[in-house]
Amino acid sequence: MNVIRAVGRVWLIPVTLVIWEIATRAAEQPFFPPPSATLARMGEMWLSGPATHLLLTDQALDDFGPSLARLFAGWALAAVIGVAAGIAIGCSPRLAGYLDPLIHLGRAVPPPLLVPFFLALLKLSTPAQLTTIVFGIIWPILLNTIDGTRTVDRQHLETARIFGFTTTERLTRVIIPAAMPKIFAGLRLALSLALILLIIAEILAGSGGLGYRLLTAQRTYLYTDMWGCLVVLGLLGYLLNSAFLLMERRVLAWHRNARQTT
Amino acid sequence: MLEITDLVHSYGSHRVLDGVSIRAAEGELVCVVGPSGCGKSTLLRSVAGLIRPTGGRVLIGGKPVDRIPDNLAVVFQDYSRSLYPWMTAANNVALPLRRRGLDRQRRREAAMAALDQVGLADAAEKYPWEMSGGMQQRVSIARALAYRPSLLLMDEPFGSVDAQTREDLEDLVLRVCAHHGMTTLLITHDIDESVYVGDRVVVLTRSPARVAADLPVGLGESRDQIATRQLDAFVRLRAEVGRLVRGGSSTSNVLEKH
Amino acid sequence: MLEITDLVHSYGSHRVLDGVSIRAAEGELVCVVGPSGCGKSTLLRSVAGLIRPTGGRVLIGGKPVDRIPDNLAVVFQDYSRSLYPWMTAANNVALPLRRRGLDRQRRREAAMAALDQVGLADAAEKYPWEMSGGMQQRVSIARALAYRPSLLLMDEPFGSVDAQTREDLEDLVLRVCAHHGMTTLLITHDIDESVYVGDRVVVLTRSPARVAADLPVGLGESRDQIATRQLDAFVRLRAEVGRLVRGGSSTSNVLEKH
C-alpha cells in the first residue's frame, strides 16, 4: 500500500527523465545536454568532495551555504512583512486606500530596475540583496493575506465584536486563523519565488553563490554546468516545498479536517 | 434597560421593520415571535449594533446604541457559522471569558461548567465540525451563558435540538437569566416556548414588521415543564399568541402598541 | 424501496450508529426522531451515499448504495451552507432540474412554482444572503420538492420557520410526496410533527444510536392540522413517542426491532 502510494508520487520523475534523455540525445543541441551528462557534471562539481564533508566539495559549500542563508532570511523577512502589512491593509480600508496604488505600482516594476535604488540606498550588498529578494517575493504573500483578511466570514467577525474581543484577540484568534489557508498559498508561492530572486540578486550583486555560478556558466557557454545549476534549483525548490507542506499540514490540520468530505 | 423605539429598517428600498417599539426592564425576558422573514433577526442585529437601522432609536441602559454595546452576548440563528472551526468547543466557549479578566484555568473551568450545563461535558475537546447541528447550537448557547452578559440576545437558540434537550435548555436559560439578572431578548418560532419562557411575548406582524401585540405572560416566577404547560392561563395565552401569529388581531388588547 | 439493515458507523473510535435497521416501502414517509447528537444526520448521510458506513447495508430499490443513489434529493440540516450564494433563489431551485433534461424555460417555470408553494414567490430573485434563515430553509425545501426525487431525505427541514409556515410546509410535503409517490425519510425534533407527518415514526436511542421503537402511525390517509391533532390516537401516539425520546421504553412494543 505504502509502496503503491510512493510510486504514485514519484513515477512521473523517471518517466520525464527518460523522455528528456531520449529527446536531447536525438536533438544533439549543445544547449540541451542529456540529463545523464548533467548529472555526471553535477557530481563532479558538487559531490566529489571528501567524505568528511558529506562528499560536498568546497565549491558546493561555497555555492549553497551563503545562498541558502540569504534565501531563508529573505523569505522569512518577506513573510513577516507581507503578513503584517497584509493584515493591516486588509483590516483597514482607509490604509488600503492610501497604499493600494503604491502596492500595485511597486509590484509591476521589474525588480532588476529597482536594484540601483536599493544599491544606492543600502550601499552594502547583503542588505541590498535581501531587499531585492523581499521586494520580489512579497507580493503574493501580501495580496493573499489581504484577500484572506478581507474575506473572513462576516459572522466570525461579528461574533468577535459582540464579545468585545480586543484587537489582538481579534487578530490572533479570528482573523489570522481564518486567513491562514490563503496566507499559506502565498507563502508557498513566495518560497519558489525566493529561489528565483536569490538567483537574480546574486547575479546582480556579482558575488558568489548559485546565481553567480549560473551566470558564469551561461557567460562561458558551459551548458552542462548551467543545467546542473537549474537541476539544483529545481531540487531545492522541491525539497523546500516538501518541507513547507509538512509544516502546513501541521498548522492547517484543523482546516483540512473541517473541509474533509466523506 | 432596553428601549427600542419606533425602529425602522430597510434593505435598499425593501422596508423590513416599520416602527417597532419594544421595552424590556432589567432582568426581564422578552420573547419575540413572528412569521418567517418578518424581520426578527434584523431587529436583533439592530439591538446588537451590528447594523445601523434606517430610523428609530435603541437605548440600552439609557444610552443609544451607536456601536456594539458592552456586556452583550448573542446566540446567532446561523450558529454553525459563529463558532470558530479552528477551536475546540471548550476553547470556543472560553475565548470570550478573557474579557472577564479570568485566568486560563478559571476560563477553562467556567467553559467546562457551561458545556456541562448544556449536556456537552463529553464533547469539550471536539471541534465544531465533529459535532452535530444540535451540539453546535448548544455550544453557542453555552458560550453566551458562560459570558454572563447583562444583555442576552438569542435568535432561535433551540431550533436544532430535540424536544427533551429543548426543555432542559429552556429551563437552563430561565435559571441562569434569573440568577444573574440578565435582560434577555429571545426570538423563537415555538409559541409554547415563547409563553413558557417569556415574561412578555411580543408578536410581530408579517413584513414589514410592526408590533401586533405585546402580551405580558404573568404566570408567576416558577415554571415547570409539565405543570406550567397545563395551566389554564398558559393554554389560553398560547392560543392567543398562536392566533396572533396566524394573523388575527389581539382579543385581549392589552398593551398593544403602547 | 429503502432498506437499512444493521447500519453501523463510527467516526474514528467514536461509534455513532450501532446497528440501525429501518425499512421504508415505496411512497412511505418515515419520520426519524432521536436525541440531539445521536446520529440522525449520520444515518441520513449514509443513505445518501455521502459517507461510507463502517458496517451494515443500505439497499435502495434492492440495490446496495455504493455511490450516490439516482433520483435522490436531500434537504440538509445546515441549509444555509447548501444554497449557492452566487445564485438567486430561483436559480438555486432550478439548478438540479438540469438533471431532469428540462430546458431553461421549463426549469424556470418549475422553480417558480416550487417557490410559490413554499410562499416565496416574491423572493425568487433574491440571493440567499438577502433572505432570512427561514426563507433560506424554504428555498432548500422548494429545491428538493421541485426535483421530484423518488427518494427524499430531509434533515430537520422545518426547524427555522414559524408555526404557521411550518404547518403549511408539513401539508405541502405530505401532498407532494403522496402525489408523486416519493419515499421520504424525515428527521425531526418535533414529536407532534413526526406523528402528524409520518406513516411511521422511528425513535432512535441516545448515542450510539439504536432503534428504540418503530411505530406505525395509522391515522389514515388524510390529515388536517386541527382535526388530526385532536384525534385520540394522535394524542396517544404523541405521548408515546415523547416518552420514548425521553428515554423510556415502548409500551406498545409493536414492530420494535423487527
Add this chain to the structure above:
Amino acid sequence: GNSDTTSSSSSGNGLEKTTLKVGTIPVPDSAPLQVAIERGFFKAEGLEVQPEVVAGGAVATQKLLGGSLDISLGAYVGTFLAQDKGAGKFKYVADSYGAAPGAFVIMVKKDSPIKTVADLKGKTIAVNVLKSVSQLTAEVQMKVAGVTATQDQFVEKAFPDMPAALENGQVDAIAGVEPFITVISKAGGRIIVDEMTGPTENLPIAGWFTTDATASKYPKAIAAFQRALGKAQELVAKDRKIVEETLPKYTKIDAATAAVISLGSYPTSLSESRLQRVADLMKEYGYIKNDLDVKSMILPPPAN
C-alpha cells in the same frame, strides 16, 4: 536620395531572402548599420533590414541559433568562446568596431587608494559582461603590470549601474565605456589605464556575424548585406561626424554627448590576422582551450 531608383533595379538579382533580421546593440559599435539603413544602402541591394535590439552577444548567439535573427552584432570574444565551447558554428561577415585610445578604460573613484594597475591586485572590478573583451583586456593590462588577475575579482554589472556601484564601494574599479566614462569622470573618477594599449592596442572588438547554416543557405543575401554595410563602414570610418549625427537616432546618447565621447575605430575590412590576435589572447588567458581557427569563422565580403 537616389537610393530609391537603384533599389528596383537590383531587387531582382536573385537574393534567397530579401528581409534580414539583424541584431544590434544600441552602442556606437553598430553605427554603420544605422547609417546603411538611413542612406538606403540595403534597399539598393534589394534587402530590407529589420534591426532588432539585443541585450548582448550571448543573446545574439541564441537568437541566431534559434532562427529569430539572421545576422547580429557580436563581440569577438563572446562568439569565439561560444564557438570553442561548441554552442554553435558561427561566421563573421563584417568587422564593425575596433579599439581606439580612450574608448575602453579602467576607472576608480576619486579618493580610491588604487593608483596604478598593479594596485588592482585582488580588487573587485566590474565588467559589463563576464568573460567579455573588457575582462580579457583588464587581465592583459594587469599581467603587463606584473600582477595576476583572479576570476572572482570580476563581477558583472550593467554599465548604467557602474557609477553608483563604484561610488558606494561595491566595486573597487570598473571597466567602462562611453558615455559612462564621462559620467564617472564628472563625479571625480580617475582613469587608471586605457585597456587598449600595449598588447591590446587596436584590438578588434565586434563584428557582424551569423551561423554557418545561415551563411551557406543565403549566400547572396549575405553578400548583399556585406556590400551595403561595407559602404556605410567606409563612410563612417572616414568621418566621425556621421557617427555623431547617427548616434542620437538609435541610442539615447544626445548630440552634445556624442560630440565629446571617445569612440573606437570602424575598420573597413575583415582581417583574419587581426582577429587571430583576439583568439590568441583568449587562449593565452585560458578563455578557450583549443587553438581557434579564425579563418574558418570568417566569410570575407565579396570582392566588389
Add this chain to the structure above:
Amino acid sequence: MKHARVLRGVAGVAGFLAAAEVVGATGLIDDRFLPRMSAILRGAAELLVDQEFLVDARASLAAWGLGLLLTVAVAVPAGLALGALPPVERAVRPLIEFLRPIPSVAIIPLAILIFADNLHLRVAVVVYAASWPIVINTIYALQDVDPLAKETLRSFGFGPVSVLLRVALPSAAPFIATGIRVAAGTAVILVVSAELLAGGSEGIGIYITEAASGNRMDLMLGAALWAGLFGVLSNTALVAVERRLFRWHDVRTGAAR
C-alpha cells in the same frame, strides 16, 4: 466613498513621490548616479510624447494582454484539475515544484531557441512564470470549498465535473481572481524582463535598453514607472470586475473594498 478612495490613493502616491524626492534632495541618495524623483517624473512625462516609447508601450501591452489571457486559459483549468484530483496533483507535484523555481534568466535563453517570434517568446515566458500564482491559488481555493455545497449537488446526482464547474469553481473564483491579480503584476515584470534579456524590435524593455546605453537613468526609470502604472491600472480594472462578479462573496464576508 469612491472619491475618497481615489483621493487617498493619489495622496498615497504623492506622499511616496515626495518622500523619494526628499531622499534625493537630502543627499541620502547621490543624485549624480540616481536621478531624483522629480527628474524621473519629468522623464516619465517626456515619454508620453515620445512616439517611439508609445509604440514600445503598445507592443508590451499587447504581449502582456495576450500572455495574461493565455495564462488564465492554461492555469485555471490546470489548477482545477490538480485541485480536484489529488492523486494527479501528488504525481505532478515533484515536477511542478521542480519547475517553479527556475528563474526567467534561465528560461528566456531556452525560450529564444524555441520561439523565433518575439511576441511568442514573451507570451511563452509570461505563461510559464505567471501561471504559478493562479495554479496554486486555485488548488488552495478548491481545498477551501464548503464540502456541504459540493455534497448538495452530488446528492442531486451531478457528476464530479458538474460539481467542479458549478460549485467548486464559483466558490473558488474570488481567490482565483486574487491569483490572477498577482499573475497580472508578474506578467508585466516578465514582459519587460523578457524584452530586457532577449531583446526585440519594440517594447518597454527595448526602450529601457536603449535608454541605458545613453545613461538616461531618468528615461529608464520613467519607463519603469509606466510599467508600474500599468500594473496599477490593470489591478484597478481587475478589482472592478471582481467587485461586480463577487458581490455575493463580499457581503458574506467582512470584505470592504
